[in-house]
Every structure is written in C-alpha cells, then in structure tokens.
Amino acid sequence: MLAYVLRRVAIMIPTLFLISLVSFIIIQLPPGDYLTTYVARLAQGGETVQPETLAALEQRYALDQPVIVQYWKWITNIVLHLDFGYSFEYGKSVSSLLADRLPLTVTLGVVTMLFTWATALPFGVYSAVRKYSVGDYIITGIVFIGLGIPNFLLALSVAYIQLRFFGHSVGGLFSPEFQDAAWNLGKLLDLLGHVWLPIVIIAWGNIAGVVRIMRANLLDELHKPYVVTARSRGLNERDVIVKYPVRVALNPFVSTIGWVLPSLIAGEIIVAKVLGLETTGPMLLKALQGQDMYLAGSVIFVLSVLTVVGTLLSDLLLGVVDPRIRETATA
Amino acid sequence: MLAEQVKAGKLPPLEERLPKNPLVVEPFSKEGVFGGTLRTGKLDQNNNAIQDLATSGLVEWTKTDPPEPQPAMAESFEMLDGGKTYEFVLREGLKWSDGEPFTTKDLVYTYEKVLSNKDLTPDPPTWFVAGGKPGKITAVDDRTVRFTFDVPHGLLLSYLCHPAPAGQMWHPEHYLKQFHPDYIGEAEAEKRAKQNGFDTWMSYYEDRNSQWLNPERPGLGAWKLTEAPGASGHASAERNPYFWKVDPSGRQLPYIDKISFIFLEEDAFALRMANGDIDLSISAIGFKSVPLLLRNAEQNNYRVLRWKLDGSYNAVHVNQSHPDPVLRELYQNIDFRAGLSHAIDREEINQALLVGEGLIGHPCGTPGDPYYEEGMGMRFTEFDTDKANELLDAAGLTQRDDDNFRMRPDGKPLVLRALTFPSGNALPEIDVLEYAKRHWAEVGINMTIRNVSRELFYEEQQQGKYDLCGYSAAGYLWDTDPLWYVPTSVLTYWAPLYGEYTASGGDTGMKPEGVYAEIIELYEQLKRAADEDERLELGREILRKHDENVWIIGLARIPFSPVVASNNLVNVREDAVFSFRTGLPAATEPAQLFFQGS
Numbered sequence: 001m002l003a004y005v006l007r008r009v010a011i012m013i014p015t016l017f018l019i020s021l022v023s024f025i026i027i028q029l030p031p032g033d034y035l036t037t038y039v040a041r042l043a044q045g046g047e048t049v050q051p052e053t054l055a056a057l058e059q060r061y062a063l064d065q066p067v068i069v070q071y072w073k074w075i076t077n078i079v080l081h082l083d084f085g086y087s088f089e090y091g092k093s094v095s096s097l098l099a100d101r102l103p104l105t106v107t108l109g110v111v112t113m114l115f116t117w118a119t120a121l122p123f124g125v126y127s128a129v130r131k132y133s134v135g136d137y138i139i140t141g142i143v144f145i146g147l148g149i150p151n152f153l154l155a156l157s158v159a160y161i162q163l164r165f166f167g168h169s170v171g172g173l174f175s176p177e178f179q180d181a182a183w184n185l186g187k188l189l190d191l192l193g194h195v196w197l198p199i200v201i202i203a204w205g206n207i208a209g210v211v212r213i214m215r216a217n218l219l220d221e222l223h224k225p226y227v228v229t230a231r232s233r234g235l236n237e238r239d240v241i242v243k244y245p246v247r248v249a250l251n252p253f254v255s256t257i258g259w260v261l262p263s264l265i266a267g268e269i270i271v272a273k274v275l276g277l278e279t280t281g282p283m284l285l286k287a288l289q290g291q292d293m294y295l296a297g298s299v300i301f302v303l304s305v306l307t308v309v310g311t312l313l314s315d316l317l318l319g320v321v322d323p324r325i326r327e328t329a330t331a
Numbered sequence: 332m333l334a335e336q337v338k339a340g341k342l343p344p345l346e347e348r349l350p351k352n353p354l355v356v357e358p359f360s361k362e363g364v365f366g367g368t369l370r371t372g373k374l375d376q377n378n379n380a381i382q383d384l385a386t387s388g389l390v391e392w393t394k395t396d397p398p399e400p401q402p403a404m405a406e407s408f409e410m411l412d413g414g415k416t417y418e419f420v421l422r423e424g425l426k427w428s429d430g431e432p433f434t435t436k437d438l439v440y441t442y443e444k445v446l447s448n449k450d451l452t453p454d455p456p457t458w459f460v461a462g463g464k465p466g467k468i469t470a471v472d473d474r475t476v477r478f479t480f481d482v483p484h485g486l487l488l489s490y491l492c493h494p495a496p497a498g499q500m501w502h503p504e505h506y507l508k509q510f511h512p513d514y515i516g517e518a519e520a521e522k523r524a525k526q527n528g529f530d531t532w533m534s535y536y537e538d539r540n541s542q543w544l545n546p547e548r549p550g551l552g553a554w555k556l557t558e559a560p561g562a563s564g565h566a567s568a569e570r571n572p573y574f575w576k577v578d579p580s581g582r583q584l585p586y587i588d589k590i591s592f593i594f595l596e597e598d599a600f601a602l603r604m605a606n607g608d609i610d611l612s613i614s615a616i617g618f619k620s621v622p623l624l625l626r627n628a629e630q631n632n633y634r635v636l637r638w639k640l641d642g643s644y645n646a647v648h649v650n651q652s653h654p655d656p657v658l659r660e661l662y663q664n665i666d667f668r669a670g671l672s673h674a675i676d677r678e679e680i681n682q683a684l685l686v687g688e689g690l691i692g693h694p695c696g697t698p699g700d701p702y703y704e705e706g707m708g709m710r711f712t713e714f715d716t717d718k719a720n721e722l723l724d725a726a727g728l729t730q731r732d733d734d735n736f737r738m739r740p741d742g743k744p745l746v747l748r749a750l751t752f753p754s755g756n757a758l759p760e761i762d763v764l765e766y767a768k769r770h771w772a773e774v775g776i777n778m779t780i781r782n783v784s785r786e787l788f789y790e791e792q793q794q795g796k797y798d799l800c801g802y803s804a805a806g807y808l809w810d811t812d813p814l815w816y817v818p819t820s821v822l823t824y825w826a827p828l829y830g831e832y833t834a835s836g837g838d839t840g841m842k843p844e845g846v847y848a849e850i851i852e853l854y855e856q857l858k859r860a861a862d863e864d865e866r867l868e869l870g871r872e873i874l875r876k877h878d879e880n881v882w883i884i885g886l887a888r889i890p891f892s893p894v895v896a897s898n899n900l901v902n903v904r905e906d907a908v909f910s911f912r913t914g915l916p917a918a919t920e921p922a923q924l925f926f927q928g929s
Contacts, residue, residue, distance in 0.1 A: 032790035040789040043822050056453030086530045093528025100562040169608045171599035172564050276595035278564040
C-alpha cells in the first residue's frame with residue numbers, strides 16, 4: 001500500500017511540472033502582455049504612459065525576457081522558497097493574495113459541497129426508490145430548473161427578488177452596517193443571512209447532476225440478485241437499501257472527489273462576480289484577462305496540485321469504501 | 332470622535348493640529364454637524380477610490396464650472412518670469428496625518444529622490460515637463476518653494492489642481508526614507524522588498540507610497556485609509572485629525588468621520604444603490620441602471636442627481652493616419668466624413684436607446700468647458716441620405732460591387748473595420764454601432780464591427796491599423812488630457828500613428844502634415860502660453876479645427892451623468908460636471924458633506 005502511494009506521488013511531480021509549464025505558456029500566448037493592460041487602465045483614467053516608462057517597467061518585471069526564462073525563474077522560486085511571485089495587477093505578492101482569499105474560498109466550497117451532497121444524495125435515493133412517483137417528479141423538476149438556468153442568472157434574479165420584496169442588501173458577505181463592525185452575534189447572523197444565497201445558487205446546479213447520477217446508479221443496483229437476497233432474509237427495506245445498493249451507487253462520487261477540490265477554487269466564477277464575493281475565482285479571471293501571468297499561473301498551479309492530490313485521495317477512498325476494489329488491489 | 336482622543340491624551344488639542352491660517356471652506360448650503368459613515372464604492376478594488384474624496388493639492392479647483400485654480404495647501408501662489416517660474420507659499424503649520432510637519436523639505440525630497448530617480452521615474456510625469464524637459468523644485472525657505480522650467484509652463488496650475496494625482500503627489504520623507512536606497516543602501520532596500528514579497532525595491536516603495544494600499548502611509552487629505560481593500564471586498568477610511576480645512580465657524584473639517592467602501596460588480600452595485608445602501612456614488616454606475624435607480628429612489632430615501640456631462644459620447648473616430656495610402660487619402664477627405672455623418676439617423680438611435688432624451692453633436696469640447704464655443708460640433712448632423720450619397724460620390728466612391736456596396740477609388744472592395752470594446756462609458760458601444768452599420772449600408776458603405784475585450788482592444792489599437800474606432804471622447808478641461816483632440820499619443824484614437832510620432836519625438840509612427848501638424852503646433856503653443864486669454868484662444872482654435880473637420884463623428888450622447896446621493900446627505904452639488912479632471916466627487920468638496928440628523 002505504501003509503495004503504491006509513493007509510486008503515485010512520484011508520478012505526480014512530472015505531471016505537475018508539465019501542467020505548470022503548459023499553462024504558463026498558454027497564459028502568455030495572446031498578443032501583448034501585462035503592460036497592455038496597464039496602458040489600457042491608465043488610458044481609461046485619462047493618463048498616458050511614455051514609451052521610456054514602458055521600457056523600464058518591461059525590464060523591471062522581466063517581461064523583456066523569453067517566456068521560458070520567466071517560467072524558470074518563477075517555478076524555481078516556488079519550489080525553493082514557496083514564493084509564487086508578484087501580481088502586477090494587485091501590486092502585491094501572489095502568496096499574500098492567495099492567503100487572503102483561500103480561507104473564504106475553501107470554506108464556501110466545502111460548505112457548498114456538503115450542502116450539495118446532503119440534499120442531493122437523499123433526493124437521488126428517494127427518486128430511485130419511488131420511481132415515477134409524484135415526489136420523484138417534483139424533485140426532478142426542481143433540480144432541472146437549477147440545471148437549466150445559468151446560475152449567475154439565478155443569482156441575479158434571487159438578488160433582485162430579495163431587494164424588491166424584502167429590502168435585503170445584495171452582494172458581498174455583509175450588510176453595510178456590519179461591514180466595519182467587530183465580530184458579534186449580529187455580524188454572524190448577518191453573514192449567515194448573506195452566505196446562504198451563493199451556497200444555494202452554486203449547489204443548485206450541482207445537485208441536479210448528483211441526483212440524476214444517484215438515481216440512475218441506484219436503479220441499476222436495486223434489481224440485482226443481492227438486493228433480492230437481502231430482502232428475502234427479512235431485513236427491513238431501509239437497511240436493505242442503505243447498506244447495500246446505496247454503497248455501491250456511491251462509487252462514482254468517491255472517484256470524482258478529485259474534481260471537487262479544483263472546482264472549489266475556480267468554480268462558479270460568474271456567480272462569485274455577480275454576488276461580489278472575493279474568492280479566488282474572480283481573481284483568476286481578472287488575472288487571465290490582464291495577463292497577470294504569475295498570479296494566473298500560480299492559481300492554476302495550486303489547482304493542478306489539488307487535482308492530482310484529489311485524484312489520489314479518491315483512489316484511496318474508493319479502496320476504503322469498496323472492499324471489491326481493495327481486494328483486487330492487494331491481490 | 333476626536334474630542335475624546337484629545338481628552339485621553341492621544342491627540343494634541345485642535346489649535347496645535349490646525350495650521351495658523353487654515354483654509355476656510357464655504358459650505359454649499361449650510362454648516363454641518365459631525366459624525367457618520369459615508370457608504371460608497373467602486374466596481375474594481377484595484378482602482379484607488381480614496382483619491383477623489385481625500386484630495387490634497389498645493390492648489391485646488393474652485394468648486395465652480397468652469398473651475399479656477401485657488402490656494403489650498405499653498406496659501407498663495409504666483410507666476411514669475413513669464414510662466415517659467417512658479418512660487419508657492421505653504422500654510423504655516425501644515426501637518427501630515429501622523430502629526431509630522433509638512434514642509435518644503437517634502438517637496439524637495441519628492442523632486443530629488445523620486446522625480447529625479449531614474450529607477451522610480453524612468454520618464455518624468457507630463458505635469459512636470461515643459462519644452463520637453465523636466466522642471467526643478469527648489470526650497471527658498473521652510474514654506475516657500477519654486478518650480479522652475481526652461482520654457483513657460485502654461486498648464487502647471489491645471490495639472491496641480493487635478494485631484495487624482497494630487498493625493499499622493501508629495502511624498503512624506505520622514506516615512507518613506509526607510510524604503511529608499513539613498514537612505515538605507517541599495518542592498519538593504521532590495522532585501523526589505525524581497526522580505527515583503529516584492530521583486531524590486533521600486534515596487535515596494537510604490538506600494539508603501541500608495542494612499543490606497545498602505546494604511547500606514549501618512550496623508551494630507553480629509554480622510555486616511557484604515558483598512559486596505561482585500562479579500563473582504565471592502566475598505567475603510569477615517570478622518571485625518573490634522574486636516575487643514577475648516578468651516579466658517581472655524582470647526583475642523585471633514586464633518587463625516589468615516590468612509591466605508593465596497594466593491595461589487597456593476598449589476599450588484601446598482602441593486603445596492605437601489606436599496607438605499609449607498610450614500611454617495613459618483614462614478615460607479617452606467618446609464619443603463621438609471622430606470623432601476625429612479626424607480627426605487629423615493630421608497631429608499633435617496634435621490635438621483637443629473638450631473639453635467641464631460642465626454643460620454645458614443646462616437647466613431649475616423650483613422651486619419653491609416654497606413655494604407657489610398658484609405659488614408661479617403662479618410663482625410665472631408666466629403667467622406669461628412670457623407671458618413673449625414674447618413675446617420677440620429678433621431679432613430681436617440682428614440683430607440685435614450686427614449687428621445689439624448690443629445691446630438693460631435694465631440695468638440697462640451698458646453699461649460701472654457702474652450703467650447705456655442706454651436707460647435709453640429710456640422711453634418713442632419714439625416715439626409717441623398718446628401719450623404721452625393722458627398723460619398725464626390726469623395727470618389729462611385730464604383731459599386733455586386734452587393735451594391737461602394738468600392739475603394741482603386742477598385743478594391745471597401746470594408747470599414749470598426750474596432751470597439753465595452754468601455755462602460757455612455758451607451759454600450761456595440762448597440763450604437765449596430766445602428767450606424769445599418770444606416771451606412773443604406774448609402775452603400777460596408778462596415779464590420781470588431782467588439783473585443785479591453786485588453787485586446789488596446790493591443791490592436793496601438794498598431795493603428797483600424798479604419799474606425801468606436802469610443803467616447805473627453806469634453807471638459809481637455810487641455811491636461813489632450814490626446815482626445817490633439818495627436819499627442821498613440822491613444823489619439825482618430826490619428827494613432829500621428830500621435831505616436833509626436834510622443835516618440837519622431838522615432839516611430841507617421842509624420843503628420845498639413846492641418847494635423849498645425850493642431851499639434853497649436854497645442855505646443857498652448858502649453859507655453861502663460862497668459863490665460865492667449866491660452867484659451869489657442870485651445871478654441873484647436874476645437875474650431877475639429878468643428879470644421881469632424882474627425883470624430885458623434886452618433887449619440889446620453890443626456891446626463893447619474894449620481895446617487897442619500898437624502899440625508901447635505902451639501903451635495905446638484906449639477907456639477909461629472910469629470911475625472913475635477914475629481915468626480917471632489918467637485919462637491921467631500922469634506923463639507925454631512926448627514927442630516929446624525
């Protein structure tokens with residue numbers, strides 16, 4: 001088992017190296033560089049940049065060097081000093097930007113994921129066991145709305161309804177009156193009053209997928225002989241379903257945990273933008289638009305690390321939940 | 332708020348904090364009461380939002396339209412030597428927000444260690460250059476300072492009044508020297524930068540000098556930053572206890588204690604405003620949110636003010652410096668541009684997009700601008716297809732292709748490529764251009780629209796190869812931002828290569844001739860004109876050339892710039908000009924705003 005894990009980790013390193021190299025190059029492929037963005041922003045504010053200043057900035061940011069040299073400098077600093085470089089756009093180090101935004105991002109992501117599964121799995125089981133019942137149709141109907149409407153539009157609509165009928169302030173995580181306040185019960189309640197919206201909106205679209213997969217998987221399992229056997233031994237219906245077919249039907253979710261981690265970091269960019277949440281998603285988008293390459297490259301690098309680690313984790317977890325896989329692996 | 336701190340011994344009493352003769356600000360309607368938090372915001376947290384609220388210039392604009400330079404931190408100023416020298420006398424006892432004195436030493440520091448430092452300032456800023464050479468700043472004594480230039484600098488006061496750069500124009504020596512290699516050595520400066528996650532000492536120095544990113548930097552404005560923008564999507568500022576303006580009763584401004592900034596995407600921001608969660612918003616909203624804001628105004632206790640326009644045109648810049656000689660000759664032909672203009676049904680655009688409330692005209696200054704003359708920018712604006720066809724024929728576009736589109740004089744197909752991007756000014760560019768495309772097809776002109784992201788737009792724009800550019804133009808106080816009307820930069824959208832030629836001193840770009848060279852020369856004279864009447868006349872002459880030539884064709888113009896203000900907020904100007912060059916909110920002197928009943 002240990003050898004297996006070590007082997008997997010060893011493969012990860014070249015994979016990460018390749019991902020980071022390719023993504024760094026792709027970020028720089030569009031014409032122009034960060035200075036174009038810089039000129040654009042100043043122009044918007046009515047300022048112009050003299051050619052000499054541009055040349056000096058190019059040198060300062062090492063933009064005049066070949067991409068591969070820039071990459072080498074960046075990646076060695078990450079490996080040796082855990083230094084992710086400097087974001088031109090924000091005028092801060094990438095590490096501090098990530099440190100600033102990752103806690104909120106990860107919290108929001110984990111809560112969203114738990115909420116998704118906590119609602120979707122029971123719904124999925126219910127609509128499989130009670131196939132074609134009224135409840136099945138209602139659940140399917142609701143989740144398809146979430147799947148069908150782009151979730152940023154949902155976010156905007158819900159935000160407007162909140163404003164129109166409840167006078168609730170929209171966007172961000174706090175109402176204006178709590179923005180500056182120290183932490184207290186009121187502020188916590190205010191946070192909860194805001195944070196449910198992005199969670200529900202982001203989860204809604206995901207719930208649909210999970211419900212449908214769960215339903216389909218379970219329908220496959222429900223009529224297999226082992227279920228019939230369990231029933232014939234007199235187990236009650238609840239135990240039959242939860243202990244056997246549901247466990248088998250969970251496999252696809254466990255094997256996709258690897259994808260959940262990156263979607264926590266970069267997922268739902270537009271929803272976060274619309275609702276004014278300062279997560280890493282909108283930051284990545286802005287960095288890509290502005291060719292703020294160290295920031296964009298670093299976010300993608302972190303994402304890739306999470307993806308490969310997540311994949312490994314889900315492979316290990318699969319072994320834990322499914323004895324069949326565990327047996328084959330050790331055999 | 333401050334009285335308690337004085338009592339607790341944390342702050343010296345008011346008399347010691349104010350200069351000997353503080354600047355007395357006449358409130359717009361009445362003297363106020365202290366307290367409260369001003370809730371405002373921006374769309375992008377990377378844009379300095381405090382600079383327009385907490386301005387601090389040696390001189391500042393009067394709050395009139397058009398504005399005049401008036402004494403501010405300098406109690407008096409004088410032009411000497413025919414405009415080659417300016418002398419400023421600072422108020423006695425001015426202090427930074429940390430209580431350290433602000434003297435001519437800080438100005439000289441800024442000149443010697445920042446403006447003359449090639450690493451920090453590779454190229455001197457425009458305001459500091461006259462006749463192609465940077466000026467000098469010398470201290471006569473603690474309070475008297477002289478700016479000297481080789482040639483007269485007619486625009487120096489206008490540049491110094493510009494509120495945006497003024498907030499961090501002068502560097503606090505006592506604070507910033509700990510980051511400057513001249514004081515601590517190059518190696519140490521680099522080391523400190525690296526330790527704090529910056530790649531060069533210049534980046535670190537700039538970060539430390541930023542009034543928007545560094546709450547520790549002492550400032551001179553009415554408020555100073557207390558929380559920098561970050562992951563919270565929020566920033567805040569509080570009153571500067573050493574601010575140098577008072578009301579007529581001698582009470583220290585500002586009236587409002589704190590500012591709270593939020594950063595949201597435009598739609599969410601508009602919803603917040605509609606909910607009455609924003610006390611003052613000057614700049615964050617596009618025109619499209621106006622109906623939503625008006626509908627909720629009464630119920631949520633705010634008002635939508637109609638500020639006068641600066642630019643806010645939807646216009647088409649016709650590329651006068653096109654690299655293709657045949658096209659260049661065509662675009663430089665007044666008949667061609669007049670034909671294009673006559674073919675536009677402006678009334679239709681106005682009715683469809685602005686319920687008939689919009690304004691009509693070409694960018695040519697704007698009413699209220701000191702250079703503007705009544706009736707400018709109205710040539711060729713009537714919708715007349717016959718006349719348009721006649722003029723286009725006269726411009727040599729007589730041959731037609733199989734689709735009945737006009738061909739170039741040399742018989743090749745003619746397709747006008749219009750480059751544009753969603754700028755967020757005025758109406759969405761693409762909406763208006765789609766009308767123009769249809770109107771021009773009626774007279775046989777084939778146009779394609781290339782609507783790209785902002786970054787791509789500037790990348791392509793700088794090459795100067797497009798035929799048309801769909802963008803706005805400035806109108807108000809354009810003399811300190813001349814690129815709109817004078818080819819001084821590659822960003823002169825109607826003549827990018829001529830502009831590049833001027834900016835690079837002839838190294839790159841295309842040499843302007845004729846009338847183009849003429850207006851560049853006029854502007855050169857304007858910059859050196861120390862006499863105001865002479866300067867105004869030169870600027871008017873430049874606008875007259877625009878009036879005659881219509882290099883920028885106006886298609887539509889929004890009727891006003893929306894500004895949202897809470898009903899509790901008093902002393903907001905009802906109809907100032909919405910201009911970046913008067914600092915947006917700075918035009919209503921934020922220090923004298925106050926909350927009724929707070």
